[in-house]
Every structure is written in structure tokens, then in C-alpha cells.
Amino acid sequence: MGIIDATEGYESWLRQQIAVNETDLKAKHRAMASATFPFLRATFYRWAERLPELYPQIFEAPAVCAVGDLHVENFGTWRDAEGRLVWGINDFDEAHTLPYTSDLIRLATSIELARAENSLSISLETACKALLEGYRKALETGGRPFVLEEKHDWLRDTATGDLRHPVAFWAKLEKGGEVTPESLPENALAVLKKAVPERATLNRIRQRQAGLGSLGRPRFVGIAGWEGGNIAREVKASVPSAVCWARGANAETPTGMETLLKTAVRCPDPFAHLEQGWIVRRLAPHCTRIELAEVPKERDEERLFHAMGYETGNVHLASEFSVLDVLRHLEKWDVADLREQASVMVAAVRRDHREWREAQRMFS
Numbered sequence: 001m002g003i004i005d006a007t008e009g010y011e012s013w014l015r016q017q018i019a020v021n022e023t024d025l026k027a028k029h030r031a032m033a034s035a036t037f038p039f040l041r042a043t044f045y046r047w048a049e050r051l052p053e054l055y056p057q058i059f060e061a062p063a064v065c066a067v068g069d070l071h072v073e074n075f076g077t078w079r080d081a082e083g084r085l086v087w088g089i090n091d092f093d094e095a096h097t098l099p100y101t102s103d104l105i106r107l108a109t110s111i112e113l114a115r116a117e118n119s120l121s122i123s124l125e126t127a128c129k130a131l132l133e134g135y136r137k138a139l140e141t142g143g144r145p146f147v148l149e150e151k152h153d154w155l156r157d158t159a160t161g162d163l164r165h166p167v168a169f170w171a172k173l174e175k176g177g178e179v180t181p182e183s184l185p186e187n188a189l190a191v192l193k194k195a196v197p198e199r200a201t202l203n204r205i206r207q208r209q210a211g212l213g214s215l216g217r218p219r220f221v222g223i224a225g226w227e228g229g230n231i232a233r234e235v236k237a238s239v240p241s242a243v244c245w246a247r248g249a250n251a252e253t254p255t256g257m258e259t260l261l262k263t264a265v266r267c268p269d270p271f272a273h274l275e276q277g278w279i280v281r282r283l284a285p286h287c288t289r290i291e292l293a294e295v296p297k298e299r300d301e302e303r304l305f306h307a308m309g310y311e312t313g314n315v316h317l318a319s320e321f322s323v324l325d326v327l328r329h330l331e332k333w334d335v336a337d338l339r340e341q342a343s344v345m346v347a348a349v350r351r352d353h354r355e356w357r358e359a360q361r362m363f364s
Helices: 003-017 022-034 036-042 044-054 056-060 100-116 124-141 153-159 166-173 188-195 242-247 257-263 301-316 320-330 335-363
Strands: 063-066 075-079 085-089 096-099 201-207 219-226 229-237 273-275 278-283
Touching: 003 044, 003 242, 003 335, 022 036, 022 335, 036 100, 036 335, 044 056, 044 100, 044 242, 044 335, 056 096, 063 100, 063 301, 063 320, 085 153, 085 301, 096 100, 096 242, 100 124, 100 301, 100 320, 100 335, 124 301, 124 320, 124 335, 153 301, 188 201, 188 219, 188 229, 188 278, 257 273, 301 320
Parallel strands: none
Antiparallel strands: 063 096, 075 085, 201 219, 219 229, 229 278, 273 278
16 A cells, blocks of 8 residues: 555545544645655655554554554653643653564654755764663663652753744644634543633633644644643543554454553543543643744754653653563664664655655645
8 A cells, every 4th residue: 555545545544533623634734845854754654554563563562552643742841730831742642552673663764754854964873872771771660750849950941942932832732723612622621721720711712733643633733821820731632542553453442542641650630531532731931842943043953862862761660560571572673673674664755755745736
């Protein structure tokens, strides 16, 4: 199956799960044609289908509750229950049981694609080494969340760049089209109202177009006035992981988002949860995903990818029963293996992207 048929198949399946926002889906198609890195971000369904075909021995690796759609822009910051700024993996929409190597291969693949598009300067070899060193260290030590208060000042500087300024954040959030409460999908308004404090006034609701992998899912932001300023809550339609589609599994098969939110080694965002088919979270200037364009140009990329590997280990530690098996497997699965398998997937993504881009040109 080629990328065109795979996309049509996945989107047909998606329409059976939710009422798709077709305008956002068209925007996703355009973004997929723009470059290979956004194409990778937008097509986890293709990754879930292709990785086992190109690397069948992946199932020899121990399984964990994996992130699934992991890449270099799936990291961000949030505030924990104590108000501390925390950095880590930002999105568990596609979480599912997978070989632990899938997350690491996908993360390395995203680094190479971003590097080729001049967003990064690090070599794939160095990046793979940093990822595996960080990952192994997390598993061996039991992990530790990245709280950006007394420690990790270098990461705090990376995560709080000028492009995440509050004025710019609120201006961008207000750009979404306004939605009347009556036009919201079933339950969405009730979930939004429940997500804000009792005395908050829900002033307006806006559509939000964000991310790439989830473009097409209904997504709404409630902006409320509270104690002299604005606050925002987002609801996004929850969909079973694309792994279910790729495996032909029952869409009711439990996914791993709630497991990872509750049991990964992290200081959780107290607002992030799943309710009545909606993924709920707080949005604020420093409670969002971090894009590479927002990261200061002066940065220690090797150190950053070591941290990303470590944070991946923090998440995989939720699968406590698999940790010893993963550590044993890491004794024979090394930097050369990760680099080689990431290179295979980079080539596959580029082939798919060329096919997609040509098809878009023909029908545009």
C-alpha cells in the first residue's frame, strides 16, 4: 500500500471514530506536502504501518506503553500542582503498547529530517549516542522529572525563549474562529465549563488549529475571565491510537494515554486528563508544546537530545514490568543499530513524501 491509499484508508477509519473537521484535514494535507519533517509529524498512521514491514525484527524488542508519535517537537512545558515549570513529553494522543525501540527510532528519524531541513546541526550519529545514553541512564536510575526551578537552568533558557512571550501567546490564541456554544459537539461545552474554576466566566470559545498529527480532529479553546485576567482550557477529540488502524484492531482497544499521564515518572499537569471523549488541558504561555523555531539558536543540541532520551525513559518506566527486559535488550541494541534503523525510516519517509507531493501537484 502506498501513502495515498494509506492516507485514504486511515482517514476513512478516522471518520468512523469522530466528526472530522474537513477544513483542518485539508490544511494537514498541504502541510504534509511542504517538507519531510512536517510530513513525518502528520503521518504516524503510516509509521505504525511501515515500521514493522521495513524492520520486522522490531518485535524481538520488549514492549512498553510507548508514546507512539514521538518526535523532536513533541516536547513542551507545563505547570505542576505546585506551580513549578516542568519540561517533558507533551502529547500522548497516540500512546499504545509497542516495542520500546519504536519511540527511539522515530525520535532519531525526526532529528535527521529536521537536521536536513536546517533546523538542527547535530549529526545523526551524535544524536543517537546522546538519545541512548540518556534513555539508558533513566532506566538504570529509576528516572527523574525535569523540574525547571533550581536545576536544569540551560533547559529552562531553551524552553522559555522570546517567541513564547505571553502577549504573543494570547494574540495567537485569539486568532481562531469564534464558535457559538450551541454549535459545539455533544459534551464539549459541559467539559469546557467543568475545566475552568467555579467563578470563571467563559467569555468566548474559539476553534484552534494546532499540531499536525491531530489536524482534522475537532479542537476548541474556551477563554475565560478569572481574577483579573484570562485563562484558557482546550478540549480535543480523543481517538484511538493509529496503531489500532494499522493492526486492524478493535477501535475500542484501550490506548495508553491515561496510563502514561498517571504512572510515568513525571510531575503531572493537574489539568491534563481524558473526559467524555475529550482530551482536556490548560493552555498558557509556558504550558504548550515547543517548536524548534521557538528554541534559541544558541543551544547545546547534544545535551538537549540526551535529555529527550532520558525523558523517553521516564515515560517507559510506566511499564515497570518491562524495564529489566529492556535493559537486557539494550546490551545488544546499540548506537549503530539505532542509526541504521533511523536511516532506513528516513529514506522511507522521503519516498512517501515525494509520492505525496507529486500527487498534490497533480490534483491542485
